[in-house]
Amino acid sequence: MSDVKATTTRYGQVYEELRTLLVSGGYEPNTRLTEADLTSRFGASRGTIRSVLIRLAQEGYVTSEVNRGVRTRSFTIEEAADILEARETLEAALAAKAAERATDREIAELRRTLEAMEQAQERGDQAAYTRGNRAFHQQVKAAAHQATLARTYDTLLYPLVMRQYRNISARHPRAGSLAEHRAILLAIVTRNPEAASAAMRLHVGSARRALLLDQRRRASDSGGRS
Numbered sequence: 405m406s407d408v409k410a411t412t413t414r415y416g417q418v419y420e421e422l423r424t425l426l427v428s429g430g431y432e433p434n435t436r437l438t439e440a441d442l443t444s445r446f447g448a449s450r451g452t453i454r455s456v457l458i459r460l461a462q463e464g465y466v467t468s469e470v471n472r473g474v475r476t477r478s479f480t481i482e483e484a485a486d487i488l489e490a491r492e493t494l495e496a497a498l499a500a501k502a503a504e505r506a507t508d509r510e511i512a513e514l515r516r517t518l519e520a521m522e523q524a525q526e527r528g529d530q531a532a533y534t535r536g537n538r539a540f541h542q543q544v545k546a547a548a549h550q551a552t553l554a555r556t557y558d559t560l561l562y563p564l565v566m567r568q569y570r571n572i573s574a575r576h577p578r579a580g581s582l583a584e585h586r587a588i589l590l591a592i593v594t595r596n597p598e599a600a601s602a603a604m605r606l607h608v609g610s611a612r613r614a615l616l617l618d619q620r621r622r623a624s625d626s627g628g629r630s
Contacts, residue, residue, distance in 0.1 A: 418448045419456045426465050426476060429567040433478035437466060464561050477564055484565045488612045492605050494557045495541070499588060499604035500597035501548035510547040514589050517543060525582055533577050540585060544604070547592070569615040578614050581607075 422442070425431060442453045461468045468474045479487070506514075517540045524532035545554050584607035591600035 414448055415452050415455055418446050418452055419459060421446060422456055423460065423465060426460070427563040427567075431476045433476055433564075433568045435476045436472075437474045437476065463559075465564070477561065479561075479565050479568055484569055487560055487562050487565050488608075488615075491557075491560055491562045492608045492612070494553060494560070495544075495608050496601040496605040498545050498548040498550065498553055498557065499592070500601040501550045501553070502544050503592045503595055503597040503600035505549045506547035506592055510543065511589075511593055514540065514543050514547070514592065518585055518589055521582060521585065525577060530577065537577070537581070537585075544588070544592070566611075566615065578611065580610060584610065 431437070437457065439450050439453050439457075442448075442457075443450055446453070448456075457466060457468070457474050460466045461474065464477060466474050466476055467478075502510075517536050521533055521536035521540065524530075524536055545557060548554065584603065587603040588600060588607060591597075591603050
């Protein structure tokens with residue numbers, strides 16, 4: 405029994421660690437992942453690695469093809485646009501529900517996160533700001549108390565899209581990002597679902613437009629007409 409529990413626990417650990425690496429940009433898009441390399445990196449058995457890769461493929465984080473092996477996910481411009489548009493819709497709906505249903509404790513947590521983001525921006529700590537940004541969005545999702553929307557949101561692979569199409573030369577955090585978060589929080593605090601939805605849609609839409617996605621789409625369209 406203890407051996408089974410240990411194996412299950414190790415599987416869960418490797419899954420979370422590899423998934424985090426994929427989401428955080430630890431691997432470039434379309435990078436081949438071999439069982440040998442992953443076994444060495446995580447100190448896990450090939451069987452555990454194989455099971456983790458199967459699950460990640462089922463969830464869309466990696467692809468598995470005959471003669472090409474397992475590779476990190478790469479998105480076409482059309483796929484990326486669809487995912488980011490879905491994210492706007494879902495996050496706007498979650499923000500509206502948070503304005504209706506957030507508890508005083510959850511609002512206090514959002515305030516603390518926003519304060520930490522403000523401090524991170526003041527000292528130029530981009531990594532801390534990014535962590536705060538992720539936490540803020542997760543807290544809004546939790547405060548919505550809408551399980552169906554949350555589950556659907558969690559299936560989106562938008563962090564991978566953001567990584568693939570990010571503009572490395574752009575300023576981070578993006579100008580206006582902090583003010584947009586403040587507007588979202590204000591709408592939630594004042595229990596205004598319409599304002600919360602609009603503020604979140606503006607924020608997520610602005611983040612999407614800051615990517616290289618639209619530029620690459622225009623370049624692709626121009627090339628097709630020439």
